[in-house]
Amino acid sequence: MRTPSIYSQDDPLTEALRPPESETELQRQIRLEQEAEAKRISEQIDEELRLEREDLKRKRGNVKLLLLGQAESGKSTLQKQFQLMYRPHSLEQERASWRTVIYFNVVRSIKHILTTLESWDDSLDDNSAATGRLLDLTIAGLRRRLSPLVAADGALADRLSGGVTVSGSGKGGVFVRTGWQARTIENALGRKRARPTEDFELKKDELQDPLVQDVSRMLEASKDDIRELWAHPTVKGLIARRRLKLDEWSEFFLRHITRVAASDYIPSTDDILHARIQTMGVAEHVFDVNIHGKAVSWHLFDVGGARGQRHTWVPYFDDANAIIFVAPVSAFDQYLEEDPRTNRIDDSLQLFTQICSSPLLKNVHLVLFLNKTDLLRSKLDNGLRVQKYVVDTKATQRIIGNVRDSIFRGYLQSAALV
């Protein structure tokens, strides 16, 4: 009787694989080696399949979300809101580096006011010649005293951008790439350093940045002059006549100049949400979110919205799960920085139409986020009329009665949804 064998006599496959009765010792050795190698390969394949399955499982818990929209629509601000909700500690770590951005925003605003005043035609003013001369003298004094602060504009821009300039994306805007917060400190110290682990370390470094320290000293010394400039009747008059247009963040920081110019200033969360710096390329932010007890990783891609940046979005379309399209409804009286002939609402509508008709995005969930409604309300309260600005005929036809609703309808119409 044959000894029991692993080769079952009932299974035809096993029967076929049975070694021949006449197998020599050498042949047996070779066969066993081949079987061991086959087993190793099979186990390797099993392991690879297991890893692939795990990866797939992990990916199923991953959500890729794109934040799209024109420049200044509020994408990075929305991303900061996500950060506040899901990774507040990381915003805490960045807090001090936002000081450089806010100083830059303030210096740019003062520069913009002074430049506009330079080209101001005094025949537009109602004041008598004597009062006009007096006002001129006051402004000349302010300009002289504020000039060292205004001169820091270029150095602050370089600190933030690392000296990288972007052509064709607006007039002299400063763009930052992902990870700019840590790089700003590296640039300040002029050497590479490990990522900061403690808030204190970051604050200390930032406070040691000689440029930021200089600007802080100048701001503190100039805060009365800045307040005087901001409250000056000529400046107020130019704003009222819309000959001087200030961005929302400019007005915000100038209103809070006493606090911002204090030597121990650390930006508040509200300040960080108001700070303005343009995004370059695509910046990924990962948030672990617990949804009904299941951990999901949200990969939020915040993109640069200026026209010169939009080509960088396309590689991210392929495997996106959802898009939040950010539309600034208050922008009806504004024009693109990168193309001053194009109304911002018209550009936003066009962009939305392109996104909606892209075949790459046909299976992607789309959220239309109508942003800056607070500014829309205050503009309408101040008597601005949407019809005067928006040239997109489709949207304009709809702009009757409730303006917010009609802009919304314009978006839907452009997307061929109504």
Ligand SMILES: Nc1nc2c(ncn2[C@@H]2O[C@H](COP(=O)(O)OP(=O)(O)OP(=O)(O)O)[C@@H](O)[C@H]2O)c(=O)[nH]1
């Ligand atoms: N008043 C008001 N300001 C807002 C709102 N959302 C954003 N902002 C401000 O608008 C400015 C521009 O916002 P960002 O988030 O930098 O714009 P962005 O879309 O990321 O712009 P790019 O990076 O150039 O594409 C910032 O100063 C924000 O504080 C809003 O709902 N209301």
Ligand SMILES: [Mg+2]
């Ligand atoms: Mg941005």
